[in-house]
Amino acid sequence: MMNTMEQALLVKIGGSLKEAGELLDEISAYPGPLVLVHGGGPRIADWLNRMGFETHFHRGLRITPPEQMEVVEMVLTTLGKYLAEGLSRRGRPSIALTGRDAGLLEAQPLDPLLGRVGEVTTVHTQVIHKLLQAGLTPLIAPIGLDTQGPLNINADTAAGAIAGALHLPAIFLTDVVGVLRNPKDPSSRLPQLHQAQVQALMQEGTISGGMIPKVEAALNAVHKGAPWAAIARGAQGILQQVLEGSAGTRIVGG
Numbered sequence: 001m002m003n004t005m006e007q008a009l010l011v012k013i014g015g016s017l018k019e020a021g022e023l024l025d026e027i028s029a030y031p032g033p034l035v036l037v038h039g040g041g042p043r044i045a046d047w048l049n050r051m052g053f054e055t056h057f058h059r060g061l062r063i064t065p066p067e068q069m070e071v072v073e074m075v076l077t078t079l080g081k082y083l084a085e086g087l088s089r090r091g092r093p094s095i096a097l098t099g100r101d102a103g104l105l106e107a108q109p110l111d112p113l114l115g116r117v118g119e120v121t122t123v124h125t126q127v128i129h130k131l132l133q134a135g136l137t138p139l140i141a142p143i144g145l146d147t148q149g150p151l152n153i154n155a156d157t158a159a160g161a162i163a164g165a166l167h168l169p170a171i172f173l174t175d176v177v178g179v180l181r182n183p184k185d186p187s188s189r190l191p192q193l194h195q196a197q198v199q200a201l202m203q204e205g206t207i208s209g210g211m212i213p214k215v216e217a218a219l220n221a222v223h224k225g226a227p228w229a230a231i232a233r234g235a236q237g238i239l240q241q242v243l244e245g246s247a248g249t250r251i252v253g254g
């Protein structure tokens, strides 16, 4: 049987994670192949604010007027380069990509009312496989492409689509220990959820804000072919703990 620590994984790095150094130590030390997707919501908000733009969310998605898309793309691209450098320095050579590179993420607008917000329609997995074969870790920023140009894709949504296309387990690292029964009580972690339970928690409002795209992405990954998906807090030792089932919330099919 394959050693669990050599299991290939997709890991989504949440933009809410502030301790990037410790997290990069953890991710770079993982002994198996990794495909990484990163967010950057707080940094995007900061730059939009500095540029004098107002930002609004609808169900966890940033409404992105075309004139704000350039800022979103600049922030995510720069952040990807910074993270790739940090991982490479720690001994895991990594390449930062966006969906524009080699046509990686084909996308379509989600709803005209959300502006340049997109969803992934096709993941061109070949480029990911080629990088992995070359011993390089792909680190993907959630920018997709349609005929009009780049689209802002929620990083969880992008990670779910990519994990599904690659049939890889997905771990969404964020700033909470998992899905909480009471969002104010970190000891109320729900260890495992299936689709109907997730939907009930969304309907009653227990799952809200940025947790909505995360659970929806986890469900989508599982529907598209990922064996499972988990939501966990980015911390030292977390990947092993999630693989063992001792941390996070695991989302399963059915």
Ligand SMILES: Nc1ncnc2c1ncn2[C@@H]1O[C@H](COP(=O)(O)OP(=O)(O)O)[C@@H](O)[C@H]1O
Pocket: 013, 014, 015, 016, 017, 039, 041, 156, 173, 174, 175, 176, 178, 179, 180, 181, 182, 183, 206, 207, 208, 209, 210, 211, 212, 214
């Ligand atoms: N039921 C819930 N359990 C845990 N977190 C929740 C829940 N409902 C909403 N949240 C919120 O979701 C946040 C995580 O989403 P987000 O801030 O978008 O993270 P990231 O930037 O890592 O993608 C948590 O910090 C918490 O405020």
Ligand SMILES: CC(=O)N[C@@H](CCC(=O)OP(=O)(O)O)C(=O)O
Pocket: 013, 014, 015, 016, 038, 039, 040, 041, 042, 044, 060, 061, 062, 063, 072, 117, 118, 142, 152, 153, 154, 155, 156, 210
């Ligand atoms: C459409 C949409 O919401 N895009 C996100 C992309 C970044 C992201 O998802 O970052 P986190 O992982 O930090 O949330 C945004 O503009 O914030």
